[in-house]
Amino acid sequence: xxxxxxxxxxxxxxxxxxxxxxxxxxxxxxxxxxxxxxxxxxxxxxxxxxxxxxxxxxxxxxxxxxxxxxxxxxxxxxxxxxxxxxxxxxxxxxxxxxxxxxxxxxxxxxxxxxxxxxxxxxxxxxxxxxxxxxxxxxxxxxxxxxxxxxxxxxxxxxxxxxxxxxxxxxxxxxxxxxxxxx
Amino acid sequence: xxxxxxxxxxxxxxxxxxxxxxxxxxxxxxxxxxxxxxxxxxxxxxxxxxxxxxxxxxxxxxxxxxxxxxxxxxxxxxxxxxxxxxxxxxxxxxxxxxxxxxxxxxxxxxxxxxxxxxxxxxxxxxxxxxxxxxxxxxxxxxxxxxxxxxxxxxxxxxxxxxxxxxxxxxxxxxxxxxxxxxxxxxxxxxxxxxxxxxxxxxxxxxxxxxxxxxxxxxxxxxxxxxxxxxxxxxxxxxxxxxxxxxxxxxxxxxxxxxxxxxxxxxxxxxxxxxxxxxxxxxxxxxxxxxxxxxxxxxxxxxxxxxxxxxxxxxxxxxxxxxxxxxx
Numbered sequence: 127x128x129x130x131x132x133x134x135x136x137x138x139x140x141x142x143x144x145x146x147x148x149x150x151x152x153x154x155x156x157x158x159x160x161x162x163x164x165x166x167x168x169x170x171x172x173x174x175x176x177x178x179x180x181x182x183x184x185x186x187x188x189x190x191x192x193x194x195x196x197x198x199x200x201x202x203x204x205x206x207x208x209x210x211x212x213x214x215x216x217x218x219x220x221x222x223x224x225x226x227x228x229x230x231x232x233x234x235x236x237x238x239x240x241x242x243x244x245x246x247x248x249x250x251x252x253x254x255x256x257x258x259x260x261x262x263x264x265x266x267x268x269x270x271x272x273x274x275x276x277x278x279x280x281x282x283x284x285x286x287x288x289x290x291x292x293x294x295x296x297x298x299x300x301x302x303x304x305x306x307x308x
Numbered sequence: 309x310x311x312x313x314x315x316x317x318x319x320x321x322x323x324x325x326x327x328x329x330x331x332x333x334x335x336x337x338x339x340x341x342x343x344x345x346x347x348x349x350x351x352x353x354x355x356x357x358x359x360x361x362x363x364x365x366x367x368x369x370x371x372x373x374x375x376x377x378x379x380x381x382x383x384x385x386x387x388x389x390x391x392x393x394x395x396x397x398x399x400x401x402x403x404x405x406x407x408x409x410x411x412x413x414x415x416x417x418x419x420x421x422x423x424x425x426x427x428x429x430x431x432x433x434x435x436x437x438x439x440x441x442x443x444x445x446x447x448x449x450x451x452x453x454x455x456x457x458x459x460x461x462x463x464x465x466x467x468x469x470x471x472x473x474x475x476x477x478x479x480x481x482x483x484x485x486x487x488x489x490x491x492x493x494x495x496x497x498x499x500x501x502x503x504x505x506x507x508x509x510x511x512x513x514x515x516x517x518x519x520x521x522x523x524x525x526x527x528x529x530x531x532x533x534x535x536x537x538x539x540x541x542x543x544x545x546x547x548x549x550x551x552x553x554x555x556x557x558x559x560x561x562x563x564x565x566x567x568x569x570x571x572x573x574x575x576x577x578x579x580x581x582x583x584x585x586x587x588x589x590x591x592x593x594x595x596x597x598x599x600x601x602x603x604x605x606x607x608x609x610x611x612x613x614x615x616x617x618x619x620x621x622x623x624x625x626x627x628x629x630x631x632x633x634x635x
Contacts, residue, residue, distance in 0.1 A: 187344070190356035195623070206344045214352075240353040 134289050137252055137268030138169070142176050144266035145219065145250050149177075152246065154217040160184035162234050163205055165223030165281040169252050172287075173221060184209040186220075191233035207237065214242035223281040225251040228262030252289070253279055313435055321620050323435045325446045326453040327494040335498055339463050341616035342609070348385060349611070358619050359388035362419045366392040367409075367434075368447070369425040374583055374607065375447050375457070379422045382614035388419075406430075407437055414439055420622060421445070428452035428487075443621040451487050457582050458491035460613040462499060464606050465537055468578055472496070476503035478531055478573075480563060481541030481590055482512045488582045489541055493522065507531035509563065528563050532572040540565055540581045543590050556589050566592045570600065578602045 149157060159179045161170025167185050174183045185208045220234060231249060238244060250266040255273055273279065276294040281287065314330075316322045321334065348356055364383045368376050376392055383390040395409065410421070420443045423431040428450030435444040448454040462472075469475060477496055483489045483506050496504050505523040506513065518524050525531030532538060543559060565579065579591075579601045587593045596603060 189344075190348075190358050195358055206347045208347075236357070240351055240355065242352050 131289055131291065132269060134287055137289070138172055138176075141169075141250055141252055141266060141268040142173055144268075145173065145177060145248070148248055148250075148266050149219075152217075152248070154246065154248070156180060157217040157219050157248075158184060158211050159219045159221060160186050160209065160234075160238065162220070162222040162230060163187045163207075165283070166221050166251075168281065168283045168287055169223050170221035171284070173219075173250070177219070179219070181211045184211065186234055186237055188230060188233040188237055191237045193229055193233065209238075209241050212242060213238060213244050215245050216242075218244045218247045220247050220249050222249070222251050223253070224279050225249070225254045225262070225264050225267070226257050227259040229260060231262045232260055252281065255279055313432065320623065321617075323431075323444045323446075324455055324617050324621055325431050325435060325444065327455045327458055327491050327498065328453070330494075330498060332498050332500070335459070335462065335495065338459055338613065338616050338620065339466055341620060342459075342463055342612040345385075345612040345615040346609070348615075349608075355385050355387050357387045359383065359386040359622055362386075362388045362622060363417060364388045364390050364420045364422060364618065365413055365418050366390065366422045366447075367395055367413075367424070368392065369395045369423075369430070370448070372424055372448070374610075375424065378607070378610040379445075379447060379456075379614055379618075382611050382618055383422075385611065386615055386619055388618070391418075406434070410434055410437060414442060418442065420618065422447050424448045426450055445617060445621060448487055451485055451490070453491045454487040454582075455491050456610070456614055456617060457488050458495040459617070460606060460610040461492060461539065461580055461582070462495050463609050463613050464580065464602055465578075467605075467609070468602060469536060472499040472501050475501050475537060476505065476535040477501055477537040477539065478505040478507055478525075478535045479539045479541065480507040480528065480531070480565065482543055483508050483517070483541070484512045484514050485544065486541050489539075492539060493520075497521070503535075505531050505535065507563070509559075528565075528569055529572050532569060535573045536577055538565065538570070538573055538577060538579045540579065540591050542582060542584065543586055556586075560589055564588070564590060564592060565595050567594050567598070570595055570598075576600075580606055583607070 157179065158181050159170055159174050161167035161183060163185055170183055187205055187207045218238065222230060225231065235247065238247065248265045251264045252268045253271055254264045254267040255271045271279065273291065278292050279289065280292055281289050314321060314323045314325055348354055366376055366379055380390050380392055419441065421434060422445045423434055424447040425431065429452060430449045431444055431446035438444060446453055446455055466472065479489050479492055493504060503523065505525060506517065507525045507528055510526060513524065570579065577600060579595055581591060581603045583603065585591055585596050587596060595601060
């Protein structure tokens with residue numbers, strides 16, 4: 127199944143183009159970029175230079191905003207969020223790797239609003255897959271994808287960045303395969 | 309064993325009563341979690357929604373403005389609802405027993421108690437009698453323990469000094485009666501500090517302390533030589549004259565930290581104090597307000613450390629409630 131995925135640089139190029147069109151269409155002046163840790167931040171690092179964003183990249187750790195905290199608890203060594211710019215009134219490009227249930231983006235939006243009230247937020251994701259649980263959609267994406275039950279899409283990185291599909295039945299197999307490759 | 313009651317069946321932190329017997333990994337985990345809470349105060353909205361819908365009761369049988377305030381702020385920054393009750397002037401003065409108070413509050417669907425009590429073991433006693441989904445945090449019990457104060461001090465040391473192992477740390481003052489000192493010593497040992505010193509007059513040291521692996525000094529100048537961290541303890545008013553000490557003036561002459569005495573320590577040594585300070589008794593104002601003092605930083609870090617402990621313990625309570633509903 128992983129063979130059917132386009133190459134990662136191709137997906138990044140599509141996402142970049144999609145975002146250029148959206149920035150142009152909305153007339154967004156001087157946007158800032160925020161990547162959701164960790165996969166979204168890796169993608170945002172790639173796009174930040176390509177889209178010539180003036181201000182440094184913002185990083186968002188949504189762990190304190192997760193709606194499943196009572197099930198999963200605290201993650202130790204949480205990299206703190208870092209937004210090195212004012213959020214109030216700004217045009218924000220929010221980047222994540224995979225849009226699945228929509229809960230991560232909901233948490234990310236809640237956190238961003240705790241820093242201030244942005245003018246607009248554009249959501250860009252490398253892959254928008256099926257399985258939405260709340261009404262959140264991407265404005266820009268590298269690809270849209272429908273997966274079979276039990277399948278997941280995963281980005282590993284940051285160096286090298288690799289995108290692959292795993293099935294619940296062969297997660298161990300895939301991990302072993304990746305270890306051998308190294 | 310207090311240590312056992314602190315964890316749920318899955319090995320997660322449920323109550324936080326003492327540092328005694330805890331693993332270094334847990335102490336590091338608390339500090340790592342606190343690290344990520346430090347930046348919350350830089351935001352426009354100084355809150356995260358982790359404990360939204362939870363109710364925390366500060367049960368203070370002993371007055372302490374600073375500890376109670378930092379616990380209250382920590383809970384509010386986690387979005388919990390907080391109730392602070394000064395028990396000395398309410399329930400127990402009407403003859404209501406301790407457990408009746410606890411059970412009544414539990415009936416109001418409280419999720420966590422933060423307890424300060426003059427009797428050693430009080431927090432442990434309450435922890436033994438609460439429902440499975442309720443957590444108890446020790447905010448100081450008698451002469452026994454003050455684990456969150458010790459953790460915020462460890463967090464302050466790590467932020468400034470980094471690695472614990474090569475450090476020389478001196479604790480100065482009333483070691484005998486101090487729950488802070490007891491918890492600090494446990495924490496420093498767990499974290500592998502190689503040189504832990506206690507400096508005090510013999511009347512303010514527990515018997516047999518020489519056998520505990522600490523270096524004992526009765527002379528402040530000798531004890532401070534080349535240390536990296538100086539932790540000053542507050543001298544309680546009732547010890548300032550009589551059985552334990554001739555007078556507070558005498559104490560200051562021999563054990564008060566002045567600029568001249570601090571020069572015995574390393575030039576980059578930091579000075580800590582759990583507060584509130586008795587200026588001119590255990591510490592000179594020029595030291596307390598000087599460049600080597602990190603006393604106000606301790607206060608700020610106290611909120612982050614308490615946020616970490618509250619959120620870690622609350623998660624265990626959630627798991628207990630989920631298990632109860634499933635059964």
